[in-house]
Amino acid sequence: DGGITQSPKYLFRKEGQNVTLSCEQNLNHDAMYWYRQDPGQGLRLIYYSQIVNDFQKGDIAEGYSVSREKKESFPLTVTSAQKNPTAFYLCASSIQAGPYEQYFGPGTRLTVT
Amino acid sequence: SQQGEEDPQALSIQEGENATMNCSYKTSINNLQWYRQNSGRGLVHLILIRSNEREKHSGRLRVTLDTSKKSSSLLITASRAADTASYFCATDFSGTASKLTFGTGTRLQVTL
Numbered sequence: 001d002g003g004i005t006q007s008p009k010y011l012f013r014k015e016g017q018n019v020t021l022s023c024e025q026n027l028n029h030d031a032m033y034w035y036r037q038d039p040g041q042g043l044r045l046i047y048y049s050q051i052v053n054d055f056q057k058g059d060i061a062e063g064y065s066v067s068r069e070k071k072e073s074f075p076l077t078v079t080s081a082q083k084n085p086t087a088f089y090l091c092a093s094s095i096q097a098g099p100y101e102q103y104f105g106p107g108t109r110l111t112v113t
Numbered sequence: 114s115q116q117g118e119e120d121p122q123a124l125s126i127q128e129g130e131n132a133t134m135n136c137s138y139k140t141s142i143n144n145l146q147w148y149r150q151n152s153g154r155g156l157v158h159l160i161l162i163r164s165n166e167r168e169k170h171s172g173r174l175r176v177t178l179d180t181s182k183k184s185s186s187l188l189i190t191a192s193r194a195a196d197t198a199s200y201f202c203a204t205d206f207s208g209t210a211s212k213l214t215f216g217t218g219t220r221l222q223v224t225l
Contacts, residue, residue, distance in 0.1 A: 042215045088153075097211040105155050
């Protein structure tokens with residue numbers, strides 16, 4: 001089955017720890033995205049990547065880092081510098097960056113206490 | 114912010130009724146997309162309408178776009194309990210065509 005996967009579904013961490021969220025796609029898409037969603041809110045773009053070994057900051061990149069070493073993978077690290085990391089994190093991909101349909105993973109709910 | 118704004122924020126209707134939700138945006142776009150999100154899940158793409166289109170249909174969905182008013186509407190006809198979800202519009206602004214900007218969403222509740 002083609003698709004986009006995120007793991008784990010739920011993640012708990014202590015304040016001050018870095019944590020890495022996984023995102024993998026087998027759709028052969030060039031572009032990948034990370035969004036943050038807070039309760040009752042829309043999606044806010046954290047980082048996006050148009051192609052392997054390239055990524056750009058989105059609207060709320062502070063306290064986050066990413067890498068794009070392989071086309072299939074776009075992991076997101078939530079660092080201890082992120083002041084309010086508890087949120088629902090969604091990864092998406094599209095055939096190219098731009099006005100194309102985005103395919104979303106099931107999300108990771110991160111709770112930091 | 115260039116974020117789209119959906120209206121209403123929440124909508125509650127009975128099964129069989131039509132549901133209409135609106136999206137307004139601020140700058141010129143190439144296209145506008147609508148997505149659906151079931152609670153605690155990822156988003157699912159519903160429909161894309163280009164800036165040179167005025168209306169598009171997909172099953173029970175009808176989307177309109179008025180670029181002069183910078184607004185779009187999503188109509189779900191003959192709603193079902195399974196349509197209960199949040200609905201988001203997303204736009205790619207002409208000046209930043211490499212990414213989408215999502216609106217704040219409309220939470221639709223369809224009751225039996």
